[in-house]
Amino acid sequence: MSVAEAPSSDASGRGAAFSGAAGGDELTVVEPLIFDRSRAERRAVRFPSVSAAARQAGAGQPELPASVLRAHAPRLPEVSELDVLRHFNRLAHLNMAIDLNFYPLGSCTMKYNPKVNEWAARLPGLAESHPLDPEALSQGSLELMWLLAELLKEISGFAAISLQPAAGAHGELTGMLMTRAFHRAHGEGEQRTKVLVPDSAHGTNPATATMAGYQTVTIRSNERGGIDLEALRAALGPDVAALMITNPSTLGIFEDQIGEVLGAVKEAGAIAYMDGANLNAILGRFRPGEAGFDAMHFNLHKTFSTPHGGGGPGAGPVGVSERLEPFLPRPMPVLVEGDPDEVRANAWAGYSTPGVRFALDDDRPQSIGKVRSLYGNFGMFVRAYTYIRSNGDAGLRTISEDAVLAANYLRVRLHDVFDLPYDRLSKHEVVFSGRRQKREHGVTTLDIAKAILDHGIHPPTIYFPLIVEEALMVEPTETESLETLDHFVGVMREIAELAASDPDAIKRAPTTTPVGRLDEAAAARRPDLRYRFPDETDAPDAPPAGPTSEAPTV
Amino acid sequence: MTYSPHTEADRAHMLEAVGVASVDDLFADIPPAVRAGAWSVPPPLVEQEVRAELARLAGRNRIPEVSFLGAGVYRHLIPSVVGEVIGRPEFATSYTPYQPEVSQGTLQSIYEFQSLICELTGMEVATASHYDGATATAEAALMACRLTRRSRVAVSAGVNPDHRRVLETYCSGPGIEVVTVSIDLAEGGDGTTDPAAVEALGEIACLIAAQPNFYGQLEPMRELADAAHASGAHFVAAVEPTSLAVLEAPGAYGADIVAAEGQPLGIPVSFGGPYVGLMAARMASVRQMPGRLVGATRDVHGRKGYVLTLQAREQHIRREKAASNICTNQALMALAATAYLTAVGPIGLREVAELSAAQARHLAGALESVGLAERRFGGSYLNEVTLRLPDAARRHAALAERGIVAGHVLERGEPELRDTLLLAATELTTDTDIARLVVALEETA
C-alpha cells in the first residue's frame, strides 16, 4: 500500500493539509499517521537523569525481577516537538467546530463555549489540586462543588445534587441504580422489573435500563408528539420501577400533559426520571424537581456550555427529590462549619466566609456507592460554575428565550420546503422530515446532510428520533446571530430546490471537504482499528468472531 | 453577561416572523400548574467580576510545595505541547465525529490513540476511551461476564479501593456478584495476590488484578493470568500506563482485557477529573467491547479516511441490547494522552518510569537509613511504596500544615494498616524534595 506525500497543490484553498487530487490509483492520504513521521532517535521532551545521590540512597532497595520487565520497548513514534505540533495542527484543520462553523446538531446544544471558562479551569489553584490532598488544602475545590450544587438545585427545583456522574448516560445510570435501591428499601425490589421509555427516547435510555438490570418497555407517542397518556397508564403497574422521559421531548416539544404523566407515575408507585438533555429550552420556565420529578440528570456539556471536545469529557450531575436523597453516590461535598445562607450570600457577593469549612461526607449508609472514581469531572464543574455565575438569573432566562425563539424562527422559515411531522410550537429544537425529498426525488436526509457540509455548515442531527421518517433535527441554540440563521435558511432552501432540479448533484456531495463519503461497510466488515508496523502483515485482522462463551485463549 | 448576540431589533424581527407578540407566548405550551416559581440565582457578572470569583475559589486551595501523594492520581510533567494541542478550538469545540467528512482530525487522532494504547499494552484493539480507570475496570468485568456467560467476578484487594467500589456499584445493576481476593497485608509479606487462592473461588467470569497494585507492589501477573485461565475465566489487568514503558505488556503475560487510568499521561490532577479510562482487548472479543471504535477505510475517491465503526454495539443503534450505555466519553483527554505519548516518545516515557522508580527507591532508602520509616512489604515496587512510621497520621497532618504532603494515610481505608503511609515519586520529585521530607519527619518525630 503506497502512501502519497502531501501534495504541493491545494485545490481546497484551505492549507497544505489537504489532498488536492481526486481519484487516481494510489491510496492518497490527507495527513500521514504520526507513526509514519517517526524517525529513530528523534526526541521532543526530555527529562533529567537519575542523580548519583539518588542511586546511592536507593541502592539497598529490592531490584525489579527480570520476569516483570518488558522484553521490547513500546514502539511509540519518535518525533521532534515541531513534528508533534505540525501534525496535530494539520489534523485540527480537517475538523469543523463551533468556533468555526454553525453547528445546529439537534439534542446536542452546540452553543458557544466561553473562553473565560477555560481561563478558570486552568487556574493552577484549581488544576493542580490533588483530589486526595488533606481536606484543609482543598477548601476552594470543595466550596466550588458545593456552590455549583446549590445553583443546580435552584435551577432545577431538586432537593439534592450529586456531581459524580461523568456524562449524561452516566447520570441516567446513577438515576436508575438509585431507583433500584429505593424500591429495594421499600421491599419492592423484586417485583419492579420494568422501566418505561417513550419510543422517541435517546438510545442511552434503554441501554441504561439494561445496565441497571431492568427490562425496557417502549411507550408510543401520540399524534401531537407527546407521550401517549393512555398507553402509559395501561403500561403502569406494580411491576414498573420507573418512567424515563425527556422533556421537552426529543421532538423539541414540551410535554404539555406532564402533570398527568407525573401523577400517573406516582400513583403507580414508580419513580419519575427526567432526561435533562433539553434543559436549554426551559431555564427559568420549568423546574423539574418542583413539578414533581424524582430525579433528573443535567448535561453540563450541553446546557452549561462546557466544550464537547470531539466526544467528551462532559459531566452529568443528577438532581433528586427528598425521597431519593439517601441513595445518592458518595462521598458528597458538605458544609460542616458555617451557615449555608451566609456562605451563599457572601459567595454571590464575591466574598469568602470566615471560619467556614467544607468536607467530603462518606458516611451515607444507603448510598448506591460510586459510579466513578473520586468526585466527578471537576474541570467541567469549574467551567459550568463560571458560566452560571456569568449569566446569572437574567442571563439563564435569556438563554432559553433566545434558544426557543431561534428554533421557532427556523421552523417558520423552512416549514414550506421540508415536512414538519408535528406542526406546533417548538421549544429549542425543531424536527423536520426529509420524506418529501426522498419520495419525490430519491434524495435522502443523509444526502441533504452531505450537501450542507459543502456550505461550511455542520449538518443537523439526522435519523433521530427514530419515530420520524428521514428525521432532520435542528437546534440553533441562543448564541447564533440572525445573519447565521438567515444564511442557514438560504442554504436549506437552496438544497431543497437542488433536490428537485438536480438530485445527482446532492448525491455526489460533499465535494469540498478533505475527504468524500467514506465506505462504512468496509470499515465494519474488515475492521482496521490500529496502526500496523512495517513488520506486520498489510491486511487488517480477519473479521472478528461474534460473542462467544468459550474459555479465553491462554 | 449573556453570550446571546441578539439585540431587541433581532428579537422583534424573529417574533414577528414566528407570529407571536412576545417571547412569553413561546412558553404558552407549559401548563400553568407546572410553571416555574421564583428561583434564587445570583445576578449576572461581567468578565472581570467572574474572574475575581474564580480566583477567590482557586485562592482558597493550598497547593503543597512538596508532595508525595499518588494513590491512583499522579503529578507528572505535562509538556507544554499538550496544552497547545488540546487547546485547539477545532478539537475542543467539535462534537462526536458522526459526520466523518468534516471530522478527520478527531477521527485520525482517535485512531492514533487506539494504536498507541495497543502498543503500550500489547493488545489487539483499544477503545476510544471511557470515563476513568474505575469505570473502564467495571466495564471490563461486565464484558467478561458477557463473554463467559458467568455472573461472578473476582477482584484482588490490591486493586485501588475506590475503583473496587465503582466495580461493586456497576455490578449491582445486573446482579453480578463480586468476590474480593485478599492480599497479604502482614508486615514483611509481599503485599501481593496469591495465585493459589484463585482456584478456591470456583466459577468466575474474570479475575482483576492491578500492576503495580494500590500499595505500589508488583504482582505476579503471569501466574495470576494462568490461574484465572485454569478456572475458565478471563484475566483483566488494571495497569498504570507510564509503568508500561518498563514493565511487561499485559498482552505478553496473558491478559484478556486491560483497563487503566490514563491520567498520568499528560492530564492534570484537577481535583479528580476529567481523566480518561483506557480499555484494550483481543480482536476476538471486539463485538462485546463497550465504547467507541474508530477504523480506517477509503472514501469514494480512494483517499484514506477514518470513521466510527462497529457502531452496532453502541446505544444509538443497539439500544437496550447495547454492550454499554456510554455515549459521551473523554475524547479530549484521550487526545491529551495522544499528544503526551508522541511528545515524550518511547525514550521519554522510559525516562519518566525510571526516574519515578529511582526517586521512590531514593525516598524509601533515605527514610530507612536514618531509621525514620520501614517498608511494610518485602517485595519489589516501582514508583510508589508503603512505609511504616510511628504516629503516621499525626505527623502527616503536621507536615501538611507546612506545605508537605507525605503521601496517603492508609489506615483510613484499611484499619490493618495503622501508622502506614503510601508515598509516590514521579520524575518531578527532586532530591531536595526528599531531603525536605526527611528533615520535616525528623522534626515531627
Place this chain on the structure above:
Amino acid sequence: MSYPDDLRYSKEHEWVRVDGSRATIGITSFAADELGDIVFIELPEVGAALSQFGTFGVVESVKAVSDLYAPISGEVVEVNEALRDSPELLNADAFGDGWIAKVELADTAELDGLMDAAAYADETA
C-alpha cells in the same frame, strides 16, 4: 416484486428451501435491503436445535442490528462459513450464495404456517 416460487417465507423475512428431510434457510432480499450493507452475521452452531419463530442468530449492518428468527424447527447440520468472511453475500444473493444454514427438519407440518412467494410479495408490498 416477485420472490422465488420454490421457497416458503416467514413474517420475520426468513425463507426455507425444502430438500427431502432437510431444509436450507436464509433471510430474504427484502430484509437485506432494509438492513443496508450487512457487515456481520452471528451464525448458529452446528448441532444447535432451532425452534420455529425462536431467535437463532443476529445480523448486523452499518446502521442496524436484527435478530434472526428460525422459520422452522430442526437441528442445524451445516452453516455457510463463507458468510464469516463475506457477509455481503447476504445483500448480493440472499436466496442463493447468501444461504445461512441447513437444518434437519423436525416437523414438516410447520411449513403450512409459512407464506408462499405470492403471499410474501403481498406482505412486503
